[in-house]
Amino acid sequence: MEAALAAAEAEAGAIDFEVWVTEKADALVRFAYVLTGDVTLAEDAVQDALTTACARWAKVSRADDPEAYVKRMVVNAHISWWRRFRRREAPTPEPVRSTSPTPDGTAARADAEAVWELCKTLPDRQRAAVVLRFYEDLSYAEIGVLLNCAEATARSHVHRALGVLKSTLSKEGAEDA
Structure with missing residues (x-):
């Protein structure tokens, strides 16, 4: 009887986790992309974080803000990745700036892409801090907590x-002048 009750509770927790992931997955991937600057790394960081969160969902779901808890897990997953691969260097090309006016918004998009290319050149912790400050609009205290x-x-x-x-x-x- 107790085993059946425990199994039902575990199944209910799994359903809550699945519903939560369905609602939050896209936002987590966007957050991770801004943090990492790379779609593949973002997806990997979110997958690692969600794998860990699923295993600990009972604890995570009781947190004051499960989304913030999982975002911290995403940050930790990314930090773990760049610590492992820190010695690898990946040069990035110089951003291309468009000088012709375009009425359809492509100039704004090009500027945004140029800013992201510049942000990719920053060291990982600095890039993470900038993303958390200006994309997530977190306070410095909150950034300190997330970056430990x-x-x-x-x-x-x-x-x-x-x-x-x-x-x-x-x-x-x-140089342009």
Whole structure:
């Protein structure tokens, strides 16, 4: 009798997990893409996080904010990946800027893609901090919690990343003139 009750509770938990994933999967992949800058890495990070979350769903579902809990798992999965492969370098091409006006919004899209290409050149922790600050609109304290660092360190990551981006854009502007 108790075994049947435990099995029913486990099945109910699995259903809740499946429903939750159905509702949140796309948002998690978008979040991971912005974090990683790569579709494949984003999907892998989300898959790793959801695999872990499924195994611990009873604990995760009792959290104050299960989505934030799983996002932290996505960040951790990505950090684990880049720690393993940190020594590999992947050069990225220079962003191509369009100078012709296009009324259909492709110029805005090209600018957005150029910004993402620049963000891909940032070190992983700085890129993660920028994404969490400006895409997810998190406070520095929340970023510190997600990146497992002090609030001041989170501020430093964002500040340094913005400095690098500003310097890069200034150099490109000087070269174009």
